[in-house]
Amino acid sequence: MGTTQLETVPEPKYWHLKTVLSEALDSEFSVGEILPNERDLAARFGVARATLRQALEQLELEGRLQRRRGVGTTVAPPRMGVAVGTEQRAWPGVAGDTWQLADCAMAAPPAAVAGILESLQGEQVYTVRRSRVTRGQPVAAELLYVPASSVPGLSAVDTRSGTARARSVLRELQRLELEGQDSAVELGSARAEDAKELDRLPGAPVLVVTTRFFAEGRTAAVSVATYRADTCRLTFGDSGGIEIHDGPERRAS
Amino acid sequence: MGTTQLETVPEPKYWHLKTVLSEALDSEFSVGEILPNERDLAARFGVARATLRQALEQLELEGRLQRRRGVGTTVAPPRMGVAVGTEQRAWPGVAGDTWQLADCAMAAPPAAVAGILESLQGEQVYTVRRSRVTRGQPVAAELLYVPASSVPGLSAVDTRSGTARARSVLRELQRLELEGQDSAVELGSARAEDAKELDRLPGAPVLVVTTRFFAEGRTAAVSVATYRADTCRLTFGDSGGIEIHDGPERRAS
DNA sequence: CAGTGGTCTAGACCACCGG
DNA sequence: CGGTGGTCTAGACCACTGA
Structure with missing residues (x-):
């Protein structure tokens, strides 16, 4: 049928999370600022740490974040x-x-x-x-x-x-x-x-x-x-x- | 001291796995061939599926593999x-x-x-x-x-x-x-x-x-x-x- | 329908950095 | 040393594909 796909599409959690974080980065953080650690962030959003990490990984890939072991996650400057x-x-x-x-x-x-x-x-x-x-x-x-x-x-x-x-x-x-x-x-x-x-x-x-x-x-x-x-x-x-x-x-x- | 770092470096499993798979792709598979599914591969290498997936993800990023949901993982042609x-x-x-x-x-x-x-x-x-x-x-x-x-x-x-x-x-x-x-x-x-x-x-x-x-x-x-x-x-x-x-x-x- | 890869969980331990 | 991100596990369920 020609039904235009009423979109039951359940957006993956990490994808939605990425969007939310991305907007937060634009509006509530400045370059160089340190984000809360992964365990806190995961708890705050009510997801497992692995899921939160999946979102952070994408943001890092896009150059929005910078993560360093033993230090933390910071907001990256523009490329x-x-x-x-x-x-x-x-x-x-x-x-x-x-x-x-x-x-x-x-x-x-x-x-x-x-x-x-x-x-x-x-x-x-x-x-x-x-x-x-x-x-x-x-x-x-x-x-x-x-x-x-x-x-x-x-x-x-x-x-x-x-x-x-x-x-x-x-x-x-x-x-x-x-x-x-x-x-x-x-x-x-x-x-x-x-x-x-x-x-x-x-x-x-x-x-x-x-x-x-x-x-x-x-x-x-x-x-x-x-x-x-x-x-x-x-x-x-x-x-x-x-x-x-x-x-x-x-x-x- | 000037010790030249005797390298106890424990290589991550997924990294080693990626190397092994990469060599296997060169020597034992041809373009378009279908790999065993992720559960089998993980069992064969004695790692969790998530770890195996981390290796596959990297190989896909490098253009060596192509994965499609519901179908399987195939060897990608050169870029x-x-x-x-x-x-x-x-x-x-x-x-x-x-x-x-x-x-x-x-x-x-x-x-x-x-x-x-x-x-x-x-x-x-x-x-x-x-x-x-x-x-x-x-x-x-x-x-x-x-x-x-x-x-x-x-x-x-x-x-x-x-x-x-x-x-x-x-x-x-x-x-x-x-x-x-x-x-x-x-x-x-x-x-x-x-x-x-x-x-x-x-x-x-x-x-x-x-x-x-x-x-x-x-x-x-x-x-x-x-x-x-x-x-x-x-x-x-x-x-x-x-x-x-x-x-x-x-x-x- | 059965089988695939994609997502998600709740834990654990490790390597690294700074104070 | 405590706290961070990085790795790893053993499950579970979901979305999609093809027969």
Whole structure:
């Protein structure tokens, strides 16, 4: 029949709870404020702690909350806009950006990266680790893969420390004329290694940005950058990014 | 002391479980294959169902699995590359792309969008709903906000159906010379409305792409597109996207 | 209808942080 | 040390799918 579904739909408790909490965050809390602990909140709403947690998890996923073990749950500031693709192409690490060099080693790249680089099985590439810090917060951990053939000026046997070596790899890379680049963004979960750098627990949701750099008619380098999904909004394109003036004003309780 | 942390770290069960399952997916299952049900799997690994589910949730988040109520859990195909930003700028809906027009109405935009459009409080804009289908699968639901001032050729009182009206809004928009565009990507969870269009449950993880279109020295339109995070890899830049040849070959069990 | 994944409960213990 | 969030259990019932 053409009945228009009279909606007996019982909304899940955690979903309703999320909505209620979300509105409370807008109207009764200010950024940085600490929420009551999970056991109290659950009791207050008359649900099991697991159900309450399901609602909090979603709000954290949406960047509204920040939870830290041993500390508590706080109201998160609006997400930071982080530029990851600019119209004017640029090699990584150029100019005054916010990357901090960490390390460099020769290694065989993971299979997925090897496929992009079209490198031979087992071929070694320079693997530069960096981390990106914005407004004092770690926002991304990156692995940059550079085949030795892209930076012929370097000797493979290099006794300098990892950091110095990383610096010279980037410097050599910038000698090449960059012909283009493209990126892909997908959702992932933080590996244990990245999680530590990002100050999150393993498995935390992250945005994985894979960028190919083209020079001399081929893929000269590949970057795999892991951004915190809870605190970051990735911006691409002409301008510096979109400033979102979001919803009602946040006032203190 | 300088002890190098002998790592008593007890890895969470669900994390270990996820690793085991992930390897099993690579070696013993092929795309589309149905996994044993959750109760059986939990029993087989000697954990509670909730713990098993925590592992499955992560694998689904990473696009490795697909779960559907009443059906079962299947091995997901690799994520689709979906182009969302091209070097050559283009108005939305131009040429032979995969968007399906759905609807159009005049409405006051949400606060966040109003801020971007710099529109006056309460000003009405054309709101075009579209959905994007790739390889037979719904991948995105979009709301396109077009201030009436961007499409002066249209009469505000229009008796035609929503779809026809949507078409004419896009046609009028394409008359303008596009001067630039930029996008932002962030993680969100599907609103009930979008979830239905994307064939997912409410709250499912999505990638929200906010795009500004510039013309005549101002922001002429804003698009807010909601992509399925589990099945999509968003691509930006010169080329058609990165084809990932991922890990070991998948073979049937 | 039987079987699936989705929701929910009421507990327990653990890892971590700060005072 | 006490308090926080993180993990885990063993159940129960519900909503949906397909035969």
